[in-house]
Amino acid sequence: MDTRSAAEATTTMDRTKIERTSDQELVVTRNIDGPRDVVFEAWTDAELFRQWWVPKSYGLKLLSCEIDARVGGGYRLTFDTGAAEPMAFFGRYLEVTPPTRLVWTNEEGEEGTVVTTVTFDDHGAGTRLVIHDRYPSKEALDAAIASGATSWNPETFDQLDELLATLGERG
Amino acid sequence: MVQYPDGRLDASFAALSDATRRGVMVRLGRSDASITDLAEAFHMTLTGMRKHVGVLEQAELVTTEKVGRVRTCRLGPRRLEDETAWIEQQRRLWDARFDALEQVVAERRRKERNDGHPKRS
Numbered sequence: 001m002d003t004r005s006a007a008e009a010t011t012t013m014d015r016t017k018i019e020r021t022s023d024q025e026l027v028v029t030r031n032i033d034g035p036r037d038v039v040f041e042a043w044t045d046a047e048l049f050r051q052w053w054v055p056k057s058y059g060l061k062l063l064s065c066e067i068d069a070r071v072g073g074g075y076r077l078t079f080d081t082g083a084a085e086p087m088a089f090f091g092r093y094l095e096v097t098p099p100t101r102l103v104w105t106n107e108e109g110e111e112g113t114v115v116t117t118v119t120f121d122d123h124g125a126g127t128r129l130v131i132h133d134r135y136p137s138k139e140a141l142d143a144a145i146a147s148g149a150t151s152w153n154p155e156t157f158d159q160l161d162e163l164l165a166t167l168g169e170r171g
Numbered sequence: 172m173v174q175y176p177d178g179r180l181d182a183s184f185a186a187l188s189d190a191t192r193r194g195v196m197v198r199l200g201r202s203d204a205s206i207t208d209l210a211e212a213f214h215m216t217l218t219g220m221r222k223h224v225g226v227l228e229q230a231e232l233v234t235t236e237k238v239g240r241v242r243t244c245r246l247g248p249r250r251l252e253d254e255t256a257w258i259e260q261q262r263r264l265w266d267a268r269f270d271a272l273e274q275v276v277a278e279r280r281r282k283e284r285n286d287g288h289p290k291r292s
Contacts, residue, residue: 016266018258026261030269034276038283042275052275055267082194083212087201110202131265145257 023138028131036120036127040099043118044069053077069096075104111143112136186230191215192223196232196246203245206235 016030032039042048050065061080068074073093078086088108095103099120106114114135121128135141187193191213198204198212210220224244227233234247 016262016269018262018265020258026258028262028265030265032269032276033273034280038276038279039272042272042279048275048279052268052271055264055271081197082190083198084214085212087197129269 020141024135024141026133026135026141028129028133030129031123032127032129034126036122037099039127039129040102040120043102044096044098054079069093069102071096106133109140109144111140114140183230183232186226186232189223189226192227195223195227195244199233199244199246203243206242206244209244 016028018026018028021027042052044067046065046067049067050062053065054060054062063078063080063086064076066074066076071093073096074090075093076088076090078088081087089106091105091107091113093102093104094115095101095117101120102118104116106116112135114133117132117134119130119132121130135144187196194213195209198209204212206217206220206224209215209224210217213220215223224233224235228235228247231247233244235242235244237243
């Protein structure tokens, strides 16, 4: 099928759920088509990881991606944002249990360390992914939301672009 | 979808139509910075950066405060509104990511089938 109806588009969007489950926690869930050993590999192999972590539509350029998915090992991602200095995201792995569980720290933030836990569960022939972010405090998550630490990404601008197009049609 | 009053949207959109100013917003999302920091980061003259920051300030996307000789810039009151909007953005990011992840996984499985055996390092 070449064109997706609005209903189908909505269904696709609803596949990913996100919820602030507490003052300090954010949980994202999604069923992925594919067995969990392969899905797990796509999270821990740098060559695979860099193919999907930054959606193409975002226009952000991933400059480098280093992943050492072992307990105590680290990761480091750098992005080109147009500034001279690339933006870096980094941390270390606290738990690596193939193919069921990954835990790592996010240490780039100024509000303290965020701990991310990803669980991979069998779901029919596919995989159910749950990504759990735990912020160091309510204040830290509030600050992330308020400062738009991650909201001023190209997606933000896509939304503005979309909205402008809508307004243009209406006017 | 977040609703923006039209006038504010126009100002925001005009301010954000420039790649450098978008970059400045991303940069200030990480931490506050002086005009000098921003000028250096974007390889620009102080005057050039002041103009960009001025446009963002006009649109209330950025506020500045002068302490001594240093003018510090931070994200302004015109943020992408509330928690709901932020969470929806995160959801869209993850949704796009997961779509790409599924493609990578499918490609990987095709390759394994073609190789005739699962390859694990």
